[in-house]
Amino acid sequence: MICVTDTIILSDDEIEERFIRAPGPGGQNVNKVETAVQLRFNAAQSPALSEAVFRRLKVLAGRRMTQDGVIVISARRFRNRERNRADALERLVTLIREAAQPPKPRRATRPTMAAKQRRLEGKQKRADVKKTRARVRVRDTD
Template sequence: MEFLSVKPRVKIPMAEIELSAIRAQGPGGQNVNKVSSAIHLRFDVANSETLLGGHKARIIAYSDKRITKDGIIVIKAQNHRTQERNKDEALERLKELLIAALYIEPKRRPTRPSMSSVRRNKKKNERRKEVKALRGKVRRDEG
């Protein structure tokens, strides 16, 4: 059984991915009119048996025009002349979409400056303060 490996622990069997060959749109002349080289990929996230519930929810909630409200991912690949290359491109786009949807931003850990950097900054500020103090008006001492 073949799988589409999305992440190390997320593998989707090819049986759950529906691929159908259709005629491509746009220019291309006789080749486009005769040959069904474009690929229409459909993956039903909501009814997938291999994805975990949390993964399904994250994918369906992901904001992308290729994901329908019912949780079906629809991808159309027609950039290449051959059906095989379009199939590979459609699967690669599905993989990229799933990786983006399943990505979790790491939580930020607040950091503090080190003691040596604090001392260095204080020393630098003191020097700057002295330089600026010397820029003031010169007063004559009366004597």
């Protein structure tokens, strides 16, 4: 059982882990030891997540979520399999915690009179600058 928040608890069988070989430098160790972790979590089928949390999670996950609603997190920062495993799990939990917090509702406000005045003055200054850039026409006074 993985406790994400007070209301969201994931069971261990919802998370699938695959160990893969990590790319990059590492000598002989990199060619024979599978230390990188690819964690898969089916968020679309998870009974722990509400529809609203899933929608926010989909936006936050971005490219990490597949079309089927499966979140894929790869962790290969460390040389140790257990540390990579813990890192991937912590990243998943952080992502779900962030999605679990509902967005703060926006309160409609109006600009103050001074703010309106400043905006209009700025527009007038800009118009004056552009007016001075206009082509000068020479008139004959004969």
